[in-house]
Amino acid sequence: MTPQETARQLEAAVSSVVRGQTEVVRRVLACMVSGGHILLEDYPGTGKTTLAKAIAKAIGGARFKRVQFTPDLLPSDILGISVLDPRTQEFRFHPGPVFTDILLADEINRASPRTQSALLEAMGERQATIDGTRYDLDGLFFVIATQNPVEFRGTYPLPEAQMDRFAMQCALGYVSAAEEAEILADHADKAPVDRLESVAEREDIIALMEAVKAIRFRDELRHYAVALVGATRGHPQVQLAASPRASLALMKVSQAMALFRGEEFVTPEVIQLIAPDVIAHRMVLAPEARYSGTSARQIVADLLETIPVPF
Secondary structure, X not given: OOHHHHHHHHHHHHHXXXXXXHHHHHHHHHHHHOOOOEEXXXXXXXXXXXXXXXXXXXXXXXXXXXXXXXXXXXXXXXXXXXXXXXXXOEEEEEEOOOOOOEEEEEOHHHOOHHHHHHHHHHHHHOEEEEOXXXXXXXXXXXXXXXEOOXXXXXXXXXXHHHHHHOOEEEOOOOOOHHHHHHHHHHOOOOOHHHHOOOOEEHHHHHHHHHHHHOOEOOHHHHHHHHHHXXXXXOOOOEEEOOOHHHHHHHHHHHHHHHHHOOOOEOOHHHHHHHHHHHHHHHOEEOHHHHHOOOOHHHHHHHHXXXXXXXX
């Protein structure tokens, strides 16, 4: 099975469970095979958890762990802990849920900043240092974090360093009435995610991640991506601009999106399509911009209108 066939079957399988969210499903899968992580911010009941479960179910042999973030959650609950074995009088490491292929960090903003920071090293460097020992994470390590955008009681805002670790931030939104009726029909017998069968193996996804690197990205587009991200620096309405990590994520995710679209090279349209999801969440707006109702996504949209597009 070619990488394009793997991408097409994986997208179709997940979309059959998460109805009416074809474009979001493609973006989440593109983020995964680009080697990044994603933050899903949307209202309860829109299918965030179901999407994560469907992706894990569609990949044969993929390990899936879910962590429900709460205020009393500790870093060791995520990374793992060393426990003394009374027989050998030696400490034995018990790995935490971070040692998996797909990690669902549910309601991540309900944990304290200390616990949230436990994921920084894992997401940024694909490794975890516990009790002075470094543990490498597998090639397929994908974090899907969720948070509720309207409920703030008992939550902690994600620090800027944490937000920068997410390659993308997306929202599912509500589906149409016809699509919602189809969801009801799908659940008449049992949950559709329980009926879903794997369409690709874990090794196929790792091969897909390698195929993404072969998608051509012209030098002109590199300069275009850097110009888009660089335009946030020194912007009068931006207090904290996007970092070079944003430029890197923009390149990698656009390569993955091109592969899912069946293309062999990246076009400016693909970059423009995903730029708000890749750049906006990394920015901190100036107080006067926030008070005037300006959003980070609006600023990125304005930059897309003003930055010259290479042909």
